[in-house]
Amino acid sequence: MTKHAFSGTRESTAAGLQEGVTLNTGASMPWLGLGVFKMGSDAETADAVRQAVKLGYRSIDTAALYGNERGVGEGVRSCGVARDALFVTTKLWNSDMREDRQREAFERSMELLGLDYVDLYLLHWPIDGKKAASWKVLEEIAASGRAKAIGVSNYMVPHLERLREVSGVVPAVNQIEYHPYLQSPELLAYCREKGIQVQAWSPLMHGGALLTDPVLAEIAARRGKTIAQVVLRWDLQTGVVTIPKTAKAARLQENADIFDFELDATEMAAIAAMNRDERSGADPMNFSF
Template identity: 50%
Template structure:
């Protein structure tokens, strides 16, 4: 991965950038400015969700950017309270209108929950078959959720977006997804700044003349993880993107992977019920 626009090819042949901007908890003018800055810096992938409450602002930033729609990859997600077949189709219509986009590049089920995700997936399959989405996938799904889903569906998820960072590498899940040709994508790839003072990461960063966040993001890329770091600060958005002019050695990659402590900062999907 040598460039910000480099892509992975999903299991249905669609190209998805390895790198993008996340917009979790970014609202109003703040998120519009962040997306605008990201697009000016060469980002071509934007991740949002219905529950973030910012699809309209994201859509407005895309529309005013001057960047051709064909070169962009836009992801959004159906929220838990909208799960189910008919309600998912309605939720998609609303997200599509808010974003101002007839076709969404990637539509995800935000959380597996208990039992509605199979009906929700049927709705996603319909949207895909109708050409309203270019790829469909899931978020926060564990192996058993994926196995249950694939037993009764005709389409294998293209992406599984999960919490993943050096303290929580989810190796078993990552290996399973690779085997099933499901692209793993990391939310909170920087562990929300909690690794900033890690000595090992600081040492590796100094060696390369980079920052700790840049080293973490590079580790993700070299482990074939799609990454979507969130920031609303232009300088940080720029810093996060400057990870394509260096490479970590195999020894450095292994050392960073060795930081794994099964340390989750988000919700355990198996303990979220709705």
């Protein structure tokens, strides 16, 4: 796992979007992908997937919770790019873990997606008393070949340690809330040590105060980039895969235009100093849904 994803200066957007990190399974996962959380109808989702793929995106992240797996599958099947050139992620929702419906939930997701396999299947949240049993089901799914890699989402070090106690299968990915106001250095260090690739959800903090931060604004002005582009570039240079969500073609293009520059050491240090341990989402150590 590298802390410096790209050398940066002359890659085309399309080529950059197809660059990937090698997971602990040996598979390649694109550094930048499309998230579809709270995207609208299946038709809107499918259109966003097709637009993204046309621009060069190759990674699409959905979940059972999002209610748009059908739209993602439609977009994947109709985008004109071979299935094996795409990286599709979905996730097992909490209620299905609590009610021991893990296998049924996976089958439902696959039916909605209309795909033979997913590239990555994640436990969405660390559900007390269900982590080990749910992980065992994911191991079985991976062994069947219907999930090329398995991982977790919103897992902190104690949750990951619990999996390590009961399984020799190390998660390929840990998808967490990650942005300049929430940098989780201890968790990142743990994941790097164990060979777990960190992936950022909410990398732009839902477009809140982060996108007007004066430190980021100064860097963006100097680089001739937007604040969002600076943040996404920072993700990659910290070795974190990222999946910003948008259904707008212009924003898809903007998010992708991050492969023609590189933040220098001073800029990286300035962003590192912005950490506030501030969440926009739920605390994985204390949630009730």
